Amino acid sequence: MSEQDSNWKYADYIVTESEAIAKARAQSLELGIEPLSPAVGAQVAVLAAATNAVNIVEIGTGAGVSGLWLLHPSSRSVLTSIDSEVEHLGYARQAFSDARIASNRVRLITGRALDVLPRMNENSYDVVYVDGDPAQVIENVEHGLRLARSGGTVLVPHALWRGRVADPAQRDDVTSAFRTLVQEIASSTAVVSALSPVGDGLLQITKLD
């Protein structure tokens, strides 16, 4: 195993997930949903805590693993989460209940992100987590930046898309979309950003005034 691989494995290994998150993770894998890795979960929880995030939007609820991590740091935070699959939302609802998250802290919306997002309030959210259809990542991030308040942060997991973004020979549509996003964000003066290699990449974008 390369030094890099063992670092990755260790970063996941040292994270202790709650019983509810571990159960939601197992459920996700059973359903064929790819949840964020433990190390990415811990990272997004730190970012939510560091930004005192209260109002959080998530695109791509899955079975609730990322939502539980995003809600973890503050009992005041509220999550609005969108998923196109009713079945996934059912499991996520159960996961939030298992974690004893009050029902008024979670609003689950069934629908396609690009139908729902245009109806949401702009400049209103502290954190926007973008993990829906990877083919629509650019459009979803554009909406995310619209919804985020000044100083708010848009988080994009899988930004290095299975190690393919860094390899110029990989030109499939999803890889190209992530590559374009990463490059455009890196050169934007409207945001401050960082691309962390945690998991398969976590792009962190904070909107400036």
Ligand SMILES: C[S@@+](CC[C@H](N)C(=O)[O-])C[C@H]1O[C@@H](n2cnc3c(N)ncnc32)[C@H](O)[C@@H]1O
């Ligand atoms: C990678 S999974 C999300 C995993 C979840 N964020 C986690 O870490 O636990 C992607 C989710 O996006 C949903 N999805 C796919 N296309 C979508 C779309 N156009 N609009 C909303 N949700 C979509 C899928 O149903 C799936 O649950």
